[in-house]
Amino acid sequence: MKIVKYRTILIFICLITLVVLFLQMKYIYKKRKFDSYVIAWSTVMPVRNYVFSSDISLLNCVNRGCKNQPIVTLFTTFKTDYSVGSEKLFVFNNTLYNWQTFKPLAQLIVFTKTKTYATDQVNLSHWNLYPICSYYESGIPTIKEMHVHAKYLHNTPWHGYFNGDILLTDDFLETLEYISSVSDTFRNASILITGRRINVLNVTSEEVRSKNGIKESARSRGSLYGIDAEDYFITNSLFPWSKIPEFVIGRDGYDNWIVGHARCDLETVVIDATETITAVHQTTSKGGNKEGFTNADKMYNIELMQRLGLPKRFLQGLTTCAEWRTFRTIQSKRIELVKRDDLHKNCKCKKWNAL
Ligand SMILES: *[C@@H]1O[C@H](CO)[C@@H](O)[C@H](O)[C@H]1NC(C)=O
Ligand SMILES: *[C@@H]1O[C@H](CO)[C@@H](O)[C@H](O)[C@H]1NC(C)=O
Ligand SMILES: *[C@@H]1O[C@H](CO)[C@@H](O)[C@H](O)[C@H]1NC(C)=O
Ligand SMILES: *[C@@H]1O[C@H](CO)[C@@H](O)[C@H](O)[C@H]1NC(C)=O
Numbered sequence: 519m520k521i522v523k524y525r526t527i528l529i530f531i532c533l534i535t536l537v538v539l540f541l542q543m544k545y546i547y548k549k550r551k552f553d554s555y556v557i558a559w560s561t562v563m564p565v566r567n568y569v570f571s572s573d574i575s576l577l578n579c580v581n582r583g584c585k586n587q588p589i590v591t592l593f594t595t596f597k598t599d600y601s602v603g604s605e606k607l608f609v610f611n612n613t614l615y616n617w618q619t620f621k622p623l624a625q626l627i628v629f630t631k632t633k634t635y636a637t638d639q640v641n642l643s644h645w646n647l648y649p650i651c652s653y654y655e656s657g658i659p660t661i662k663e664m665h666v667h668a669k670y671l672h673n674t675p676w677h678g679y680f681n682g683d684i685l686l687t688d689d690f691l692e693t694l695e696y697i698s699s700v701s702d703t704f705r706n707a708s709i710l711i712t713g714r715r716i717n718v719l720n721v722t723s724e725e726v727r728s729k730n731g732i733k734e735s736a737r738s739r740g741s742l743y744g745i746d747a748e749d750y751f752i753t754n755s756l757f758p759w760s761k762i763p764e765f766v767i768g769r770d771g772y773d774n775w776i777v778g779h780a781r782c783d784l785e786t787v788v789i790d791a792t793e794t795i796t797a798v799h800q801t802t803s804k805g806g807n808k809e810g811f812t813n814a815d816k817m818y819n820i821e822l823m824q825r826l827g828l829p830k831r832f833l834q835g836l837t838t839c840a841e842w843r844t845f846r847t848i849q850s851k852r853i854e855l856v857k858r859d860d861l862h863k864n865c866k867c868k869k870w871n872a873l
Contacts, residue, residue: 778831782867
């Protein structure tokens with residue numbers, strides 16, 4: 519009788535121990551997943567002094583005229599393990615070529631984890647190649663990291679992250695110049711510009727070599743993609759990137775969240791530039807609309823939101839929820855900015871006081 523009783527107790531204790539061990543393992547695993555691998559920035563980059571906290575560069579540029587002054591720092595990152603002759607490398611190469619044409623009005627940065635055949639294609643007389651200093655298990659950088667470093671490296675009025683398969687035309691700079699010229703309206707406000715992309719299948723090298731070619735490819739066979747996909751984030755120097763969680767690019771959920779958060783919690787002026795920025799997404803035969811999302815860690819950003827207890831900001835972050843939008847006047851084809859007064863009811867922000 520006694521032995522039986524002790525045995526039951528023993529088994530019970532063993533079970534509890536197992537459960538505790540299991541929970542702890544799970545916690546450790548989860549924690550590891552969210553730990554970043556940080557290389558000290560100072561070990562790879564000389565420290566330089568820049569003015570961080572003001573919009574002086576923007577105002578100076580507007581007052582003096584922005585002629586031949588870099589107005590924007592454009593940056594992106596690529597998976598660098600593309601093989602020679604692959605479709606991905608072709609797309610990457612197109613983007614490199616296209617963005618180069620914005621020099622000297624744009625500063626260009628590719629962030630990369632390693633030096634490979636693909637990064638050897640980057641022409642260093644046009645581009646800066648910088649290491650990704652903080653990345654996650656799969657080696658993907660966070661959008662915050664890239665924005666913070668881009669701002670550190672180049673003191674331009676605007677900083678824009680674009681996905682690496684996006685081609686641009688001159689209307690991109692035209693839009694930024696226009697918004698700069700009216701930014702007095704938003705004195706001391708942080709500004710975030712985003713928009714929808716245009717999917718174009720089989721963009722050719724010939725099309726990429728002229729801005730008209732890109733425009734024409736978009737006009738003839740492009741299709742405007744969803745209002746829930748944001749492939750670029752251009753901000754002025756007042757945008758508080760340091761307050762944005764460590765979302766990684768190329769995984770679901772972060773794009774709309776950032777736009778919703780900016781609108782609802784950061785008092786940012788959010789501008790939808792869909793109508794004036796031609797952002798051509800090079801769609802490849804392998805698809806390319808949800809490329810990042812077959813990976814094992816596709817829920818990374820969503821899990822991070824849950825872990826941090828962040829509010830839902832998905833519906834508030836659709837491009838159509840941006841309070842402002844750019845458009846072209848019918849007669850003179852000039853770019854203008856207008857406030858939307860017909861926002862969908864889902865755009866309304868629910869209160870959240872955690873930050
Ligand atoms: C990339 O483009 C450049 C110039 O257009 C070309 O010379 C080079 O061969 C291309 N590289 C690849 C891998 O396609
Ligand atoms: C890089 O760009 C410079 C300046 O436009 C050009 O002279 C040079 O030939 C380019 N290098 C390569 C490898 O394409
Ligand atoms: C903007 O900020 C500057 C410096 O912080 C301040 O001097 C100025 O009064 C502010 N302007 C407005 C309109 O709030
Ligand atoms: C695009 O290219 C693929 C493969 O090269 C081809 O099968 C397809 O028909 C092309 N589509 C269009 C619309 O040109």
